[in-house]
Amino acid sequence: MNPFQYVRPSKQQAAIDAVAKDPTAKFIAGGTNLVDLMKRGVMTPHKLVDINRLPLNKIEQQNNSLRIGALALNSAVAEDRQVREKQPLLALALNAGASPQLRNMATVGGNMLQRTRCAYFYDTTMPCNKRQPGTGCGALEGVNRMHAIFGFSDKCIAVHPSDMSVALVALDAVVQVSGPKGNRSIPFADFHRLPGNTPEKDTNLEPGELITAVDVPDGPFTKHVHYQKVRERASYAFALLSVAAALDIDGSNNIKAARLAMGGVAHKPWRLTAAEQALVGKPATEETFRQAAAVAMQGAKAFKYNAYKLKLGPNAIVQALKTAAAA
Structure with a gap:
């Protein structure tokens, strides 16, 4: 070091x-x-x-949102009564991430900013445009079974590793930041970047900007929620693929509103807005869920070793929706 x-x-x-x-x-x-x-x-x-030392660890209701300080520990957020009652999807996603020891140290802001676990990024002897722009992407023709099927470029096919962020993008969270030019709010969907020609840039933060809080707006998603994480072992493993699902179902078993996002499939948490729209107004049945999953996977493209995600993806979406509906 x-x-x-x-x-x-x-x-x-x-x-x-x-x-x-x-x-x-x-x-x-x-x-x-x-x-x-x-x-x-x-x-x-x-x-x-x-x-x-900064006072940025509070979890409190502010107007119509739950504000979570950037220094709030992952374990504290997952166990907080307000979070479990108002935003249970977030609590599920946090508990699916890392180990208890890491959740007791990791903060909300740090979780959002964690970098990819791509083996070529971590190995300084290998080419990686994210680590050293212009050197190439070793994963393109290498071992790419963990890599992206959406939103990648010829410069980078790495995926974002956060479970928490998948739930936050599904819940329309807003990131509060403070920097040399003052304070601003960034919709969570715009916080992380796709690789394009600048894969070394993970977020849209400006130099010197500090995350101070995340606002999660109140909504109807307090019951029918599920976080489906598919991984190679049950604890302390990053997702091969994950799905955050939240449904608002009326008394006739029809879907009034839906939120869907995937992890382990793109350079940023991947919101499935078209699939959400395909669910609204439909009955909460497996047939409806399979139709939405087909919509969600449109445009997906695999590489040599991650073609399994093209089948795993829709199956995981259907399972997440079925579990959420049954909650």
């Missing part, structure tokens, strides 16, 4: 200024991803700005 400077400001503006003035500086909270990347030489910041 390269030597670095460590500072621990107690004021939010001081933390923002410290990162804004140094292009090599990084915010650090739980460090469950960043420290690992530093040990492997994937990231080499010259300065770490510890933000744990």
